[in-house]
Amino acid sequence: xxxxxxxxxxxxxxxxxxxxxxxxxxxxxxxxxxxxxxxxxxxxxxxxxxxxxxxxxxxxxxxxxxxxxxxxxxxxxxxxxxxxxxxxxxxxxxxxxxxxxxxxxxxxxxxxxxxxxxxxxxxxxxxxxxxxxxxxxxxxxxxxxxxxxxxxxxxxxxxxxxxxxxxxxxxxxxxxxxxxxxxxxxxxxxxxxxxxxxxxxxxxxxxxxxxxxxxxxxxxxxxxxxxxxxxxxxxxxxxxxxxxxxxxxxxxxxxxxxxxxxxxxxxxxxxxxxxxxxxxxxxxxxxxxxxxxxxxxxxxxxxxxxxxxxxxxxxxxxxxxxxxxxxxxxxxxxxx
Ligand code: BYC
Numbered sequence: 471x472x473x474x475x476x477x478x479x480x481x482x483x484x485x486x487x488x489x490x491x492x493x494x495x496x497x498x499x500x501x502x503x504x505x506x507x508x509x510x511x512x513x514x515x516x517x518x519x520x521x522x523x524x525x526x527x528x529x530x531x532x533x534x535x536x537x538x539x540x541x542x543x544x545x546x547x548x549x550x551x552x553x554x555x556x557x558x559x560x561x562x563x564x565x566x567x568x569x570x571x572x573x574x575x576x577x578x579x580x581x582x583x584x585x586x587x588x589x590x591x592x593x594x595x596x597x598x599x600x601x602x603x604x605x606x607x608x609x610x611x612x613x614x615x616x617x618x619x620x621x622x623x624x625x626x627x628x629x630x631x632x633x634x635x636x637x638x639x640x641x642x643x644x645x646x647x648x649x650x651x652x653x654x655x656x657x658x659x660x661x662x663x664x665x666x667x668x669x670x671x672x673x674x675x676x677x678x679x680x681x682x683x684x685x686x687x688x689x690x691x692x693x694x695x696x697x698x699x700x701x702x703x704x705x706x707x708x709x710x711x712x713x714x715x716x717x718x719x720x721x722x723x724x725x726x727x728x729x730x731x732x733x734x735x736x737x738x739x740x741x742x743x744x745x746x747x748x749x750x751x752x753x754x755x756x757x758x759x760x761x762x763x764x765x766x767x768x769x770x771x772x773x774x775x776x777x778x779x780x781x782x783x784x785x786x787x788x789x790x791x792x793x794x795x796x797x798x799x800x801x802x803x804x805x806x
Contacts (some may be wrong), residue, residue: 474539488519489763496744501778505671510636513579521706524699525635526580528708530587533573534601536593538773540566542606549563551609559612565648572641579637600759603767610663610671610678616656617731618679618686618724621730625720626690634707664732672732680736681727687751688759690717721749790800 489495497516504511511517540563547563550556574584592594601619627649630642663671664772691697691713703709711719721740740753741779783798 473533483753485737488556505634505705507692508707509634510639512636512742517759520702521708522580524703524706524708525638526577526582528703529573529577529580529638530582530590531572531597531599534596535602536566536570536573538598538602538677538777539619541773541776542602542604542769543612545606546609546612549554549609550612553561555659562652562655565652569645571637571643571649571783572645576635576637576641588781590648592774596767596773597763598773599689600762600767601685602773603762603769604681604790605769606686607681607694608674608678610660610674611658611682613656613663613675614682616652616654617660617727619689620649620652620656621727622689622720624653625716627716629716630708637745657731660731675731676733679733684747684754684758685755685762687717687721688762690714690720692756692759711753718748721751724748736746 471625474688481712489498498518501511501515501517511521539668542564543559543563547556547559560599574587577587578584587596591598601622606615624646627646631639631646633639633642660675664676667675694700694714697713700709701720704712725740737752739750741750742748743750762770765771
């Protein structure tokens with residue numbers, strides 16, 4: 471249901487920055503031709519500086535999102551209702567940590583160090599997904615994160631498996647496989663509460679859906695006409711489907727799932743449009759979105775300080791790992 475056409479945009483949405491020399495123009499022309507032919511670009515290939523910067527920005531933000539995304543779920547590890555749910559939640563959080571690591575590695579192939587990326591996160595210069603600045607108030611939030619947040623993530627990330635930058639595309643293939651399990655475990659947890667639970671549990675699920683629905687729609691980014699990065703990212707095959715198109719696909723896929731679950735999506739304007747063959751939906755509160763990505767969401771400060779604390783308190787682990795590696799290297803040199 472989440473697999474879909476991976477390229478719906480034209481290739482000439484905008485022009486790349488003008489090359490500075492004849493040699494650069496020749497390289498740029500070859501690069502453009504490769505993009506147009508659907509080739510993948512590898513780390514050692516020539517690429518325009520702006521392409522490199524755009525990728526570092528997007529991939530590092532994506533990595534930060536995975537790592538920060540562990541926090542709202544981590545809040546429920548000690549309070550999961552059964553051993554089975556606790557084991558599933560732990561595995562899911564561990565997967566998110568792994569996704570962050572693949573993505574930092576993919577960004578490092580572009581010549582930016584992990585320390586520089588983490589410094590940008592810790593100092594508040596780098597962004598991470600708006601969705602992780604909302605609190606997880608009840609156990610139902612964990613299920614809803616799986617269903618809606620991972621569902622939105624898959625919708626956005628499947629096209630990235632065909633991103634023109636090969637190391638990112640390769641990382642995304644594995645990530646998407648794991649995200650599918652995450653989405654299903656969330657839906658399963660909610661289904662159990664809705665079908666076998668008490669009235670109080672059903673109310674808890676509905677309340678969680680009410681709180682997470684609109685922020686999930688914001689995950690796809692601003693409307694296309696307010697998305698400054700889209701045109702070039704589309705031109706270069708980094709993004710394959712626009713923010714608004716992906717948001718629409720997500721709504722279309724999710725409404726029938728809500729019906730099966732027996733929850734109401736909190737939007738009085740949500741209705742099937744026969745002419746468009748899509749669901750119409752109400753206006754998104756973009757002021758809230760800009761506030762959240764500007765650092766003023768409900769949990770921004772808490773999330774960032776948790777990451778900074780983990781980084782500072784983990785210094786001895788990094789030092790010990792480096793000391794061990796250098797000791798091993800010395801021993802190998804002596805043995806050789
Ligand atoms: N939150 O020009 P636009 C996960 C920023 S991880 C925060 O459309 P672009 C998961 C955007 O960065 C989910 N910021 O940008 C993990 C830009 O600012 P800058 C993360 C946002 O890049 C654990 C400005 O707004 N997924 O799912 O063309 C557990 C203008 O936007 C957001 C990814 O990172 C946002 N929602 O498109 C469970 C996927 N939206 O950088 C789940 C990869 C926009 O110019 N990323 N901004 O200062 C992408 O696909 C694209 O970067 C986006 C934005 C669609 C997110």
